[in-house]
Amino acid sequence: MLYVTKPLSMEELLARVKARLRRTQPNDPERLEFEDLILNCLTREVYRGNLLIELTAKEFDLLKFLLQNPRQVITRDRILEKVWGYDFMGESNIIEVYIRALRIKLEASNSKRLLHTVRGVGYLLQEQK
DSSP states (O other), rough: OOOOOSSHHHHHHHHHHHHHHHHSSSSOOOEEEETTTEETTTEEEETTTEEEEHHHHHHHHHHHHHHHTTOOOHHHHHIIIIIIOOOSSTTTTTTHHHHHHHHHHHHHOOOOOOOOETTTTEEEEEOOO
């Protein structure tokens, strides 16, 4: 709801309506954001605040999947299926290796932790409590 007290100018009303519309329109589908983390799907760039973070292709895919499912616990099996594919026959600890690498890169500037382990279940992208 938009409430404006009287009297008001037409310019002020239009400015408030435009601002409200900007907040309710869907975000850019090619840009995923969580806290101060920004992932651009088109350019494959990742920023934490103003810092550009260099990621490998698989690190990027894993982070993109986590950003598409924020605040949800994602099982190891689901990550393997969606990021590595059904026929992946690699090492059993591959997810832990990539999560650790992502944490190191995302927390390099002493930023708060966003990737959390849910012991015995999987991983979670969430604000640090």
